[in-house]
Amino acid sequence: MSATLTKTPSTAPSAAPLPAVPARRTGRNTSVVIVGAGPRGTGFLERLAANLPELYGDRPLDIHLVDPHPAGGGRIWRTEQSPLLWMNSQAEDVTMFTDETVDIEGPVRPGPTFAEWAGLDGRTFPSRPQQGAYLRWVYEGARAALPASVVVREHRTRAVRVSGPREGRQRVWLEGRAVPLLADLVVLTLGHLDAEPDAEQRELADFAKRHGLLHLPPDFTADTDLSALPAGEPVLVRGFGLAFVDLMVLLTEGRGGRYEGETYVPSGREPVLYVGSRRGVPYHSKIGYTLEGERPPLPRFFGPAQVDELLKRPGPLDFRRDVWPLLDKELGWAHYHRLFTAHPERTTAAWSAFEEKYAAAPPGGAELDALVASAVPDPADRFDPDALDHPLDGVRFDSSDALQDGVRRHIADDLARRHDPEHSPDLAVFTALLSVYGQLVRLGDTGDPRHWWHGFFSFLASGPPGPRLRQMLALSRAGIVRFLGAGTTVEADEERGVFRAHSVSVPGEWTEARALVEARLPDPTLEHTGSPLLRALHEDGAQATAAGLLAVDPVDGRILERGGRPHPRRFALGPHTTARAGAAFTRPRTGGVAFRQNDATARTVLAFLRDLSCRAPLSARVPVGPSA
Numbered sequence: 001m002s003a004t005l006t007k008t009p010s011t012a013p014s015a016a017p018l019p020a021v022p023a024r025r026t027g028r029n030t031s032v033v034i035v036g037a038g039p040r041g042t043g044f045l046e047r048l049a050a051n052l053p054e055l056y057g058d059r060p061l062d063i064h065l066v067d068p069h070p071a072g073g074g075r076i077w078r079t080e081q082s083p084l085l086w087m088n089s090q091a092e093d094v095t096m097f098t099d100e101t102v103d104i105e106g107p108v109r110p111g112p113t114f115a116e117w118a119g120l121d122g123r124t125f126p127s128r129p130q131q132g133a134y135l136r137w138v139y140e141g142a143r144a145a146l147p148a149s150v151v152v153r154e155h156r157t158r159a160v161r162v163s164g165p166r167e168g169r170q171r172v173w174l175e176g177r178a179v180p181l182l183a184d185l186v187v188l189t190l191g192h193l194d195a196e197p198d199a200e201q202r203e204l205a206d207f208a209k210r211h212g213l214l215h216l217p218p219d220f221t222a223d224t225d226l227s228a229l230p231a232g233e234p235v236l237v238r239g240f241g242l243a244f245v246d247l248m249v250l251l252t253e254g255r256g257g258r259y260e261g262e263t264y265v266p267s268g269r270e271p272v273l274y275v276g277s278r279r280g281v282p283y284h285s286k287i288g289y290t291l292e293g294e295r296p297p298l299p300r301f302f303g304p305a306q307v308d309e310l311l312k313r314p315g316p317l318d319f320r321r322d323v324w325p326l327l328d329k330e331l332g333w334a335h336y337h338r339l340f341t342a343h344p345e346r347t348t349a350a351w352s353a354f355e356e357k358y359a360a361a362p363p364g365g366a367e368l369d370a371l372v373a374s375a376v377p378d379p380a381d382r383f384d385p386d387a388l389d390h391p392l393d394g395v396r397f398d399s400s401d402a403l404q405d406g407v408r409r410h411i412a413d414d415l416a417r418r419h420d421p422e423h424s425p426d427l428a429v430f431t432a433l434l435s436v437y438g439q440l441v442r443l444g445d446t447g448d449p450r451h452w453w454h455g456f457f458s459f460l461a462s463g464p465p466g467p468r469l470r471q472m473l474a475l476s477r478a479g480i481v482r483f484l485g486a487g488t489t490v491e492a493d494e495e496r497g498v499f500r501a502h503s504v505s506v507p508g509e510w511t512e513a514r515a516l517v518e519a520r521l522p523d524p525t526l527e528h529t530g531s532p533l534l535r536a537l538h539e540d541g542a543q544a545t546a547a548g549l550l551a552v553d554p555v556d557g558r559i560l561e562r563g564g565r566p567h568p569r570r571f572a573l574g575p576h577t578t579a580r581a582g583a584a585f586t587r588p589r590t591g592g593v594a595f596r597q598n599d600a601t602a603r604t605v606l607a608f609l610r611d612l613s614c615r616a617p618l619s620a621r622v623p624v625g626p627s628a
Contacts, residue, residue: 038074073132092122194530276488
């Protein structure tokens with residue numbers, strides 16, 4: 001269910017920058033520039049404020065925040081977007097504050113979850129503008145927590161380049177401004193970024209232009225102009241994740257349609273969406289129950305000790321060879337711990353005996369498979385990541401109509417399973433996924449150049465709310481959404497002047513359309529990023545991984561130069577880095593990987609600035625009053 005904001009505690013969000021706080025300052029004050037003022041920048045600012053009394057005291061400090069979008073929500077969570085777009089988390093599962101489960105050196109500063117702040121039922125899925133209001137409130141609180149000796153200035157524009165010597169002040173060049181900001185340190189807290197089209201996207205765009213077709217490349221759905229998609233006409237959609245869900249909402253309810261119970265009542269303005277992907281099915285539904293009783297003790301087979309061993313290995317890691325077997329065993333451990341302790345009637349062995357043999361068996365081998373087969377008689381009760389990742393593999397349908405029925409059954413079965421505690425091993429695996437993700441951050445480059453792990457994690461753990469999948473079923477029955485199947489490919493037919501799509505699920509079946517939408521986020525690689533700032537950093541020597549991510553020190557987020565040397569004055573946090581930690585906010589009491597990173601980086605930054613301030617001559621720090 002969606003939510004209506006019933007209470008707005010504290011200050012209401014505003015798109016206008018807050019005024020600078022008067023303080024002692026001169027042009028020679030120590031300063032830090034934070035590029036990106038969305039959730040990640042807000043979380044970093046909160047950690048700066050929390051650690052500042054211990055590490056920096058009341059010394060003068062200038063903080064510059066650079067972002068063309070309102071601070072707090074940033075681009076993705078800005079309050080000025082359609083309220084039809086929901087968060088992908090329940091209100092009780094969202095917090096921007098640390099608790100005792102977060103492993104940090106700095107002080108814990110508890111605060112309300114979104115549900116507590118807004119006075120909502122914790123099980124609701126708030127809208128994105130509502131989350132933007134919460135983030136703005138957190139941002140304003142972080143600013144208010146800074147002492148009077150700190151000046152914060154917002155710059156509503158883009159940073160396009162960082163220059164400066166390793167051992168000296170950095171220059172942050174802003175779009176449309178001739179004079180750069182001077183900074184002792186620069187911290188990039190960029191969120192999801194635009195990307196330049198790759199070769200395939202350029203070819204499709206050229207084809208569309210030549211034939212008078214419409215091609216919408218990978219983008220953030222809320223920022224895409226969908227008005228050119230005609231009512232009643234077929235539209236090919238490549239991508240079946242959360243970007244498709246947004247597209248589906250904006251082209252149905254966003255065009256005046258409505259739901260009456262399980263039935264969709266069209267407005268007549270909707271196109272017909274033919275959607276396909278590699279898997280051919282949507283992401284798994286959010287789980288609709290809580291884990292009662294004994295929880296799996298995590299981490300077990302992929303914790304600090306195992307990560308330490310991986311880090312000691314010479315040469316680059318290979319994800320499938322070095323990392324995945326350990327993850328597979330960890331996820332299986334959580335699954336079977338829950339199955340044996342909560343549903344023992346579905347097993348044929350004592351947990352203690354199974355546990356001992358499971359621990360002794362090598363990861364990913366025949367011995368482990370044989371053990372599971374002997375103790376878990378029903379294959380449906382076994383953890384099978386390949387079957388989870390490719391549910392339509394090997395399945396063929398005689399016709400498109402048969403495929404529609406088959407995918408609808410899959411979605412309905414998934415909804416039922418994800419809301420049934422009899423399948424609680426699924427929730428145990430979800431908790432293990434979170435644990436594993438937190439450990440992987442320490443590895444940096446995991447040797448997974450195609451981002452398979454991130455996609456698998458998202459497919460299992462970051463799927464849409466159950467109500468969205470019920471809407472998808474209603475739209476399918478109404479003929480507004482049509483499924484293409486697994487292994488979907490799209491080609492440009494020069495002879496016919498149309499886009500054509502087919503899948504392996506219905507051999508010989510082709511679907512034609514004059515519009516193609518790429519329903520996925522841009523690929524966050526340094527090679528194709530739309531950020532001139534990141535491109536310039538890479539050109540100037542910042543290291544990129546084979547997967548195209550900005551390489552950073554996993555300890556404190558310092559940007560690594562080619563050769564692996566950390567830059568002493570440049571830091572980066574976020575999904576474009578090797579320390580990608582999922583969302584900038586997290587579930588309460590789950591360790592908050594992003595919070596841990598923010599704290600470590602904030603403490604490193606403050607210690608550096610403190611030492612720099614102590615070395616500066618006294619005359620350079622004489623207060624002359626606030627500047628404009």
